[in-house]
Amino acid sequence: MMKTGINNPILKTLFYALLIIWGISVLYPLLWTLLDALKDNGQFFLHSPWALPNLPLIWENFSYVWDKYNFGAYFVNSLIVTAGSTVLGLILAATTAYVLARYKFRGSGGLYLLYISSMMIPFVLALIPLFFLMNSMQLINTKIGLIMVYASSILAFGIFVLVGFFKSLPKELEEAAITDGASHYGTFFRVMLPLSQPGLITVAIVNILNIWNEYIVGTVLVNDPKQYTIPVEIGVMQAEMQYRTEWGPLFAGLFISIVPVLIIYIFFQRRIASGITAGAIK
Amino acid sequence: MNSRTEKRQRNLFIASFILPTLLFFGVFTIYPVVQGLYYSFFDWSGMSNKKTFIGFDNFKDMFHDPIVWRAIGNDYFLVAGKVIGIMAIATFFAVALTRFGFKMTGFFRSIFFIPNVISVVVIGVLWNFIYNPQIGFLNAFLSLFTKEQVTITWLGFTDHTIWMLLPPAVWAGIGFYMILLIAAIQSIPASYYEAACIEGAGQWRQFRSVTVPLVWEQIKVSVLNIMMTTLNGSFVIVWIMTEGGPDNSTQVMGSYLYQMAFRQFHFGYGASIGFIILILSLATTILLQRLMRHEAVEMS
Numbered sequence: 001m002m003k004t005g006i007n008n009p010i011l012k013t014l015f016y017a018l019l020i021i022w023g024i025s026v027l028y029p030l031l032w033t034l035l036d037a038l039k040d041n042g043q044f045f046l047h048s049p050w051a052l053p054n055l056p057l058i059w060e061n062f063s064y065v066w067d068k069y070n071f072g073a074y075f076v077n078s079l080i081v082t083a084g085s086t087v088l089g090l091i092l093a094a095t096t097a098y099v100l101a102r103y104k105f106r107g108s109g110g111l112y113l114l115y116i117s118s119m120m121i122p123f124v125l126a127l128i129p130l131f132f133l134m135n136s137m138q139l140i141n142t143k144i145g146l147i148m149v150y151a152s153s154i155l156a157f158g159i160f161v162l163v164g165f166f167k168s169l170p171k172e173l174e175e176a177a178i179t180d181g182a183s184h185y186g187t188f189f190r191v192m193l194p195l196s197q198p199g200l201i202t203v204a205i206v207n208i209l210n211i212w213n214e215y216i217v218g219t220v221l222v223n224d225p226k227q228y229t230i231p232v233e234i235g236v237m238q239a240e241m242q243y244r245t246e247w248g249p250l251f252a253g254l255f256i257s258i259v260p261v262l263i264i265y266i267f268f269q270r271r272i273a274s275g276i277t278a279g280a281i282k
Numbered sequence: 283m284n285s286r287t288e289k290r291q292r293n294l295f296i297a298s299f300i301l302p303t304l305l306f307f308g309v310f311t312i313y314p315v316v317q318g319l320y321y322s323f324f325d326w327s328g329m330s331n332k333k334t335f336i337g338f339d340n341f342k343d344m345f346h347d348p349i350v351w352r353a354i355g356n357d358y359f360l361v362a363g364k365v366i367g368i369m370a371i372a373t374f375f376a377v378a379l380t381r382f383g384f385k386m387t388g389f390f391r392s393i394f395f396i397p398n399v400i401s402v403v404v405i406g407v408l409w410n411f412i413y414n415p416q417i418g419f420l421n422a423f424l425s426l427f428t429k430e431q432v433t434i435t436w437l438g439f440t441d442h443t444i445w446m447l448l449p450p451a452v453w454a455g456i457g458f459y460m461i462l463l464i465a466a467i468q469s470i471p472a473s474y475y476e477a478a479c480i481e482g483a484g485q486w487r488q489f490r491s492v493t494v495p496l497v498w499e500q501i502k503v504s505v506l507n508i509m510m511t512t513l514n515g516s517f518v519i520v521w522i523m524t525e526g527g528p529d530n531s532t533q534v535m536g537s538y539l540y541q542m543a544f545r546q547f548h549f550g551y552g553a554s555i556g557f558i559i560l561i562l563s564l565a566t567t568i569l570l571q572r573l574m575r576h577e578a579v580e581m582s
Contacts, residue, residue: 005383006485015378022375023393025453029408030396044417047425092306095299103296111300115307121315122514122563124536125556128543129317130310132328152310155303184295213401216518220544231403235522238407247417254404265399269392272399273461 030258037061037252044247061252069237069249071230071256078229081143082211085150086204092151093158094200098188100159101166102174112163115156123153124216131220141224149217154207161278165199166192202275205268209261230257322554327547340554350555353533354562356444360451360534361512361566365505367452368459372504375456376463377489381475391464395457402454406522409450413437413523437524437532444532447520451512454519459504466500467493502574506567513563535559 006012036049038057065071100112130149131140139145173195177187193200215231222232234257237250265272322340324333344350375394379387397405412419413436424432436446470492478488494501517536520526526533526541533541535555543552 005381012382015382016384019375019378019384019390022371022456023390026393026396026457033408047417047422047431049411049417049419049422092303096303099296099299103292105293105296111304118307118311118315120510120564120567122536122556122559124514124517124539125318125553125560126311126314127318127539128321128549128553128556129314131544133309133314133317148306149310152306155307155311184292188299209399213399213403215401215403215522216540231401234401234403234407238410238522250407254407257404258400261399261401262396265396269395273395274465276398276458277462277465 030262033251033255033258037248037255039248039251041245041247044245058248061248062256065249065253065256069233069253070225070228071233071253073226074228074230074233075256077143077227078212078231081146081150081229082208084143084147085154085211086207088147089151089154089158089207090200090204093155093203094162094193094196095188096155097159097162098166098192101163112159115159119156119160127216127220130217134221139221141222141227143227145221146218146229149221150211150214153217154203154210158203158207161203161275162196162199164278165196169195198271201268202271202278205264205271206275208264209272212261318553318556319560320553321550322557324550324553326550328543328549329547333550336550340551341558343551344554344558349530349533349538350535350558352530353535353538354558356532357513357516357534357562359444360448360516361509363448364451364455364512364516365508367448368455368508369501369504371452372456372459373463373501375460376467377493379460380464380467381485381488381493391461394460397454398457400454402518403522405450405454406519410437410523413446438528440529440531443524443528447523447532450519450523451516455508459508462500462504463497466497470496498574502571505574506570509566509570510563513559513566535562 006015032050035053036044038053038059038061040054040058043051043054096111096115100108134140134145134149137145139148169192173191174187177191182190213231214229215235218229218232219235222228225236228236230253234253237253241247241250321333323335323337325336325339326333375390378384379391411417415421415433415435415438418436420436421432421434424434437443439446474492474496475488478492483491513535515536517534517540520532520534520537521540524532526537530538535558539552539555539559542548542555
């Protein structure tokens with residue numbers, strides 16, 4: 001039997017300790033966000049931020065941000081924008097990816113390269129023109145505007161992953177469909193699209209996380225408080241904390257924003273890890 | 283069906299699947315990027331339609347703007363700090379979770395990735411709270427060892443505050459690159475390690491002679507990716523935590539662009555900062571690719 005692993009007991013303990021410390025450094029802030037969301041203001045000034053919240057727990061902090069800070073409305077805004085742009089982006093990416101993966105035509109290589117190389121362009125470059133473009137289209141402060149921009153921003157990644165996915169599907173299936181008399185559209189919608197579900201789900205999940213968390217585009221394209229998404233509101237809220245101190249509600253707000261992504265992560269962690277890293281290997 | 287109509291149908295199909303996406307991408311991505319480059323040659327307050335063409339004057343002004351130089355310095359400080367910090371820790375964890383025969387590796391792997399699914403805004407706010415001078419975690423912790431309350435304003439130094447932004451950036455980045463490296467290490471055939479073992483190579487030797495050369499490609503990708511995401515996107519955490527302050531000392535190019543354009547309404551100048559970010563990012567990519575070209579080993 002080959003000897004593998006670490007045998008030196010001191011090193012082994014040390015390395016385990018490092019893993020555990022890092023694990024705590026990752027998990028503790030999450031726990032701490034929840035605990036601090038249950039404190040009243042006075043408890044923040046006791047100089048022991050690690051202390052458990054006093055009883056009774058201030059669950060009202062959650063209803064307070066939900067109503068008074070309008071987190072309820074922002075949550076809905078974020079949901080609509082995230083869902084809308086993910087669906088739109090996925091349709092646009094999947095159609096192009098399928099054609100690029102399966103049809104040869106003049107310019108197909110160049111088109112693929114255009115999408116892929118756009119991932120190298122700093123997005124911040126487009127920020128200023130985007131603001132004026134949306135302004136002239138009257139799409140500033142609208143969910144439609146955010147949906148369009150976000151959908152466009154996920155195209156390159158979606159096309160990259162889905163071209164790879166379509167290429168990995170066996171060609172025989174399409175050939176069979178075509179001999180059965182299916183049209184190009186029929187082959188795509190009835191055969192290829194259902195088969196590519198795993199790829200589509202991976203791309204969708206990664207995009208959902210990115211858009212739910214997106215801050216800077218939201219800040220630039222939305223300044224009407226009615227249209228804020230959750231990250232935009234958190235940015236505003238923390239800036240306001242300099243004038244009024246409502247730490248409990250702030251942490252309740254942070255927690256509300258983290259919960260959905262954590263749930264998605266718990267259910268889809270393998271896909272998320274493989275999907276996100278796929279985008280890095282260009 | 284004759285082949286002519288068939289061909290037409292095929293072309294129609296291709297067009298209907300390509301053009302809407304391309305149109306959309308053109309309007310909301312390509313057009314703004316090209317516009318961004320174009321605006322950088324104008325003096326423009328954004329308030330009116332009056333743009334004055336000034337050629338390279340924005341770039342000349344940038345050359346004499348000390349904040350630009352500071353911002354570029356900060357950008358590369360963050361690039362260097364993140365590359366070293368993230369690569370060292372992520373590589374260590376990747377090796378520890380694949381080659382050391384440890385238990386519960388799946389658990390650690392899932393946990394370590396969590397910061398990568400959390401919004402940068404949330405990470406920035408959390409770390410702001412850690413650094414908060416009155417009620418923050420760090421000062422409260424240090425106060426355990428002192429007689430008096432520690433009240434250091436961690437984000438208020440006129441020098442070196444940029445150092446404070448490194449821990450959140452490294453902390454948030456580890457999981458992603460660890461997963462990338464774990465996948466690479468797991469694809470190395472076990473026989474390579476067995477052969478190394480037979481020749482008496484210990485863990486350190488195996489790491490240097492087997493692991494590093496065979497995952498060099500992924501190490502390269504990681505370094506390039508850290509560099510690009512830092513130059514292109516690190517300004518969000520800077521903006522949330524310090525807004526580039528105090529006194530512009532933590533400004534990076536992205537945050538300076540945002541401030542110039544959307545706070546001070548120098549849109550032309552902001553656009554030219556964007557132009558420089560693009561050039562720096564491409565130039566550094568080429569440079570790093572040159573530097574790291576050797577050493578790659580093809581797996582046969």
